[in-house]
Amino acid sequence: MLTIIYRLIILFISILIVWDMFKEKNAWNQLTCAMVLVPFILRMLMVK
Amino acid sequence: MKKNHIIAIGFIILSFLIAAVSGVSFIEKWKPDMIINGPGVTRTAHLSDYFPDLKGEYSDSTIYFLESENPGGTVFLLGGTHPNEPASMLSAVLLIENAIVNQGRLIVIPQANLSAFSHNDPQEASPQYIHFATDNGIRKFRYGSRATNPIHQWPDPDIYINQFGQSLSGGDNRNLNRGYPGNPSGNYTEKVCYAIMEFIRKEKCDLSIDLHEASPEYPVINAIVAHERSGDLASMAVMDLQMQDLEFNLEMSPPTFHGLTHREWGDFSDTLAILMESANASQGRLRGRTDEALALTGKDKMYVKAAQLGKLYVPYDENGHPIEERVGRHLTAMVTLINNMNLFYPEKTVEFSGVPSYQEINEKGYSSYLK
Numbered sequence: 496m497l498t499i500i501y502r503l504i505i506l507f508i509s510i511l512i513v514w515d516m517f518k519e520k521n522a523w524n525q526l527t528c529a530m531v532l533v534p535f536i537l538r539m540l541m542v543k
Numbered sequence: 544m545k546k547n548h549i550i551a552i553g554f555i556i557l558s559f560l561i562a563a564v565s566g567v568s569f570i571e572k573w574k575p576d577m578i579i580n581g582p583g584v585t586r587t588a589h590l591s592d593y594f595p596d597l598k599g600e601y602s603d604s605t606i607y608f609l610e611s612e613n614p615g616g617t618v619f620l621l622g623g624t625h626p627n628e629p630a631s632m633l634s635a636v637l638l639i640e641n642a643i644v645n646q647g648r649l650i651v652i653p654q655a656n657l658s659a660f661s662h663n664d665p666q667e668a669s670p671q672y673i674h675f676a677t678d679n680g681i682r683k684f685r686y687g688s689r690a691t692n693p694i695h696q697w698p699d700p701d702i703y704i705n706q707f708g709q710s711l712s713g714g715d716n717r718n719l720n721r722g723y724p725g726n727p728s729g730n731y732t733e734k735v736c737y738a739i740m741e742f743i744r745k746e747k748c749d750l751s752i753d754l755h756e757a758s759p760e761y762p763v764i765n766a767i768v769a770h771e772r773s774g775d776l777a778s779m780a781v782m783d784l785q786m787q788d789l790e791f792n793l794e795m796s797p798p799t800f801h802g803l804t805h806r807e808w809g810d811f812s813d814t815l816a817i818l819m820e821s822a823n824a825s826q827g828r829l830r831g832r833t834d835e836a837l838a839l840t841g842k843d844k845m846y847v848k849a850a851q852l853g854k855l856y857v858p859y860d861e862n863g864h865p866i867e868e869r870v871g872r873h874l875t876a877m878v879t880l881i882n883n884m885n886l887f888y889p890e891k892t893v894e895f896s897g898v899p900s901y902q903e904i905n906e907k908g909y910s911s912y913l914k
Contacts, residue, residue, distance in 0.1 A: 501697075516551040525547070529554035536562040541694045543569045543662065 615647025
């Protein structure tokens with residue numbers, strides 16, 4: 496149960512990151528968001 | 544569509560591509576290593592046979608039994624407590640693939656913390672694998688982490704308070720050699736510890752040896768650490784090893800240093816508990832380039848410099864400390880401990896063949912003993 500909640504929190508933060516990428520005008524900041532997103536994807540899938 | 548939206552979609556696709564490529568690499572490390580049953584292996588079992596809660600779990604490690612029809616003692620060898628200490632697991636694998644027991648029993652767990660083999664430590668630049676060329680092709684073994692994979696046990700507490708009320712760093716709650724004697728209702732790592740303790744108790748192991756490696760700058764190195772009940776045996780073995788030109792420091796297990804094999808195996812079972820350390824530069828903090836070659840050869844100019852400055856607890860030169868030397872030390876010390884146990888307790892004699900000497904391993908190379 497705790498793992499499911501944990502993964503939902505990661506999914507929520509990942510959505511916020513993606514949301515921010517669309518709001519962001521500066522491409523470098525968008526790239527930064529993309530880099531942050533990678534470990535969140537891996538963690539959400541419990542790969543790493 | 545706005546320009547920044549197009550860029551965002553491009554970067555999101557890039558993120559997923561990077562995650563896919565790295566994810567495949569991480570998942571590859573979940574695959575088990577190939578360990579071949581040698582002529583002396585009579586049967587195998589799993590930790591879950593001793594603690595059923597581990598059934599179906601990743602960390603349900605295989606136990607290899609090398610048994611004789613002639614009654615005698617039982618010696619247990621544990622490798623792979625810390626998978627970033629490769630000589631530990633490789634010594635156990637060499638025994639499984641080569642040893643033949645003529646009296647008593649030898650029981651080997653080569654990968655104690657199997658979960659820790661399924662990943663390696665972030666930001667350490669550790670190699671993912673180590674390879675050996677054999678007559679039958681390349682044999683590959685995983686170089687893992689010191690601690691249980693966080694996909695199997697999370698989150699880490701800020702402070703890990705062990706079962707004795709002692710405070711350790713939070714990450715140590717995933718360190719197999721801090722969780723003994725284990726707890727059947729504890730965290731994932733403590734359950735593995737409990738399974739190993741149950742195994743020792745149920746199989747009535749007379750002598751139990753836990754193999755490790757240490758950083759060259761760590762004081763407990765090239766050492767045998769003994770529980771107080773194993774002190775006489777270890778003392779005799781250290782003197783025998785000195786006569787073979789192998790220097791070992793004898794350390795007595797501190798009575799209040801809880802959670803470690805050399806303390807809790809002895810306190811919570813009747814076994815004679817021993818822990819051994821060899822010198823491994825690839826886990827040290829002073830190392831330079833970190834790769835497979837460092838793990839296998841120990842050659843590192845930073846450690847040579849550190850030795851010149853008197854900062855190390857082992858001699859260090861440009862020849863490094865190759866895996867053959869480290870495995871040879873472990874196996875020779877193990878044989879010497881068993882020989883002395885046979886003298887102390889003749890009714891618990893364990894006799895075996897097929898284990899190469901220190902000189903043979905160094906001359907022929909480790910890979911020549913792999914099937």
